Amino acid sequence: MHVTVGALLVRDEAEILLIEHRAYGITLQPGGHLEPTVTTLVDAALRELAAETGLDPGAVFPASQTPVYVEYGRVPARPE
Template sequence: MPITPQHLHATLTTYLSRHPEDKDGLAALTTALEAHPDTIASRKEFRGHVTAGALLLRPDGRVLLVEHKALGKWLFPGGHLEDTDTTLMGAALRELAEETGIDPEQVTPDSPLPLHIDIHPIPANPAKDEPDHQHFDIRYLFRTAADVAELQTEEVLDYSWQFADQITAEPLRTRLLAVPLS
């Protein structure tokens, strides 16, 4: 069964109870979830749709970034939800494995709750007949000692392990730096 509006709502509600300071910044997600709950998980919903991201932390405090081919930017692994995804965390783990070749057995979820939710604009892509839209990226923290095995070259050009203090986006930077290293 695909990810349900109830799962999305429960995730957002739990996240906001833990991070109430993010409420105003996530108003667009809250509004979209209320306005079109049955399509917000679809990549064809151009009023904005949910994606899942993986924040992969190594024991030395470095976080994985991948160079996204279509956007030409360094991002955290992640992407669109698929009909086979049943949870947001599972979708993030699937995307991580697809983009990096890291075996999910070598990855441990840090928490069942997202560490961060980000809203960011995606430019129009005429080749895919997609207008500009927003991604509501639900990001989960995972831990690993593994390295990238094989990049998904259709979507990813390169990868880099960056120390968390090099991440500039707040509040993500502060939250990553607060995670105890193991």
């Protein structure tokens, strides 16, 4: 299975942080692939948020420790 996570960062209940996805060229929430060393989906989402935005993950407070949305399916592997 292909597993990715995303972090929807909301500030002051009115602003949402979105970034331009490098590969797709569209605006999305920060996110990416799970790494073998990360043990929870929330930790993975916080890691991706920090990696893609430079935000300090210690300054972010998850609204939930469980995923808000889960979607799964088979994705073909890249040729490389």
